[in-house]
Amino acid sequence: MNRTMAFVARKSFPYEKPSTWFPGHMHKTLKKLQSLSSKTDILVEVRDARIPLTSRNFAVESILRNKNRIIVYNKCDLAVPCEKSLSTFRDEMAHLQQSFQCMQDWCQQSQRVTFKTVDASAYVSSIPLYAKKLLKRIRNMSVHGLTSNERVHVYFVGMPNTGKSSILNSLRHVSLRRSKAAITGNHPGVTKHFSEVVRLLDDAEVFMLDTPGIMTPSIAAPEDMLKLSLVGCVKEGLIDSVTLVDYLLFRINLVDPSIYSKWSLPTNDVDEFLENVAQKTGKLSKGGGYNDSTVAAYILQTYRSGKLGRFLLDPTDKPSVELRLQRELIKSQKK
Numbered sequence: 001m002n003r004t005m006a007f008v009a010r011k012s013f014p015y016e017k018p019s020t021w022f023p024g025h026m027h028k029t030l031k032k033l034q035s036l037s038s039k040t041d042i043l044v045e046v047r048d049a050r051i052p053l054t055s056r057n058f059a060v061e062s063i064l065r066n067k068n069r070i071i072v073y074n075k076c077d078l079a080v081p082c083e084k085s086l087s088t089f090r091d092e093m094a095h096l097q098q099s100f101q102c103m104q105d106w107c108q109q110s111q112r113v114t115f116k117t118v119d120a121s122a123y124v125s126s127i128p129l130y131a132k133k134l135l136k137r138i139r140n141m142s143v144h145g146l147t148s149n150e151r152v153h154v155y156f157v158g159m160p161n162t163g164k165s166s167i168l169n170s171l172r173h174v175s176l177r178r179s180k181a182a183i184t185g186n187h188p189g190v191t192k193h194f195s196e197v198v199r200l201l202d203d204a205e206v207f208m209l210d211t212p213g214i215m216t217p218s219i220a221a222p223e224d225m226l227k228l229s230l231v232g233c234v235k236e237g238l239i240d241s242v243t244l245v246d247y248l249l250f251r252i253n254l255v256d257p258s259i260y261s262k263w264s265l266p267t268n269d270v271d272e273f274l275e276n277v278a279q280k281t282g283k284l285s286k287g288g289g290y291n292d293s294t295v296a297a298y299i300l301q302t303y304r305s306g307k308l309g310r311f312l313l314d315p316t317d318k319p320s321v322e323l324r325l326q327r328e329l330i331k332s333q334k335k
């Protein structure tokens, strides 16, 4: 039997560090979001489609629950390989939404709080069709809540680097043909303050605001930090890059080890993997050594640009989702 056929992937990845990343500007943002009171405001919550559960910020759930909310699963181009799987993804997200709804119904009965309609959609910020659909949703929601000259503010909220500013820019471009209003960047924490108010519609008083990305003050499970770091929601360097590549290797092996066949035979050994990648990409020194951080950074960059498999890092089956929501509930009650 050859090595590829005999390969057995690891079943678990032990990781116990319960750290989070919650600098001062996130704390301020959380407080400011808490003070928003207008009934007509709309919150567009941007999540990363690769981690639909982990990029759900349970710390802001209590803030968002009385608001008109649209959930956007952005970066679908990095999470699902083709249009066919996009429709499966949409079904999975609809199912997820039902689970969230069940939890909300439970909270509603036990804690006497109310939730407004939540609308969820898949998104890719560079595709105008998605922007047009989102624009239509926002228009319907705003016009519904408007009286004469009342203003509607649309806030873009979510974890760092999920694409909030990019979505704001794409909407503005599609609606008004205007150029970028928000600064974007390929690392987390680019937006540090609430942005200026910018117009979204020219025939109604609907305006948009970008807000800084916020993480949760504590995390529901230690593995969350690995996932958030892998997709780039967390500051670079917080988790060692070789550990991240090891986790990525673990996750790819569960999906399909042939994803990295151009570099290496299937392996569970991160050192062997790094060495093979270094060799195949010309990163070995004359003496045969390699810099593991440089090779790890290259692998992470390849994954983040969608060139190393497109798959979800969160399980979306019913028992996993329920377990996840229970954990979140316990965490948010402990605060």
Ligand SMILES: Nc1nc2c(ncn2[C@@H]2O[C@H](COP(=O)(O)OP(=O)(O)OP(=O)(O)O)[C@@H](O)[C@H]2O)c(=O)[nH]1
Residues within 6 Å of the ligand: 074, 075, 076, 077, 078, 123, 124, 125, 126, 159, 160, 161, 162, 163, 164, 165, 166, 167, 183, 184, 185, 186, 187, 188, 189, 190, 191, 192, 211, 212, 213, 214
């Ligand atoms: N592949 C892909 N990349 C995207 C998408 N949307 C945004 N990006 C990229 O993701 C990175 C982060 O985008 P931003 O719009 O700055 O994200 P943000 O949520 O405003 O970031 P913070 O300021 O950290 O809160 C940028 O490099 C964007 O080009 C998408 O749909 N697909």
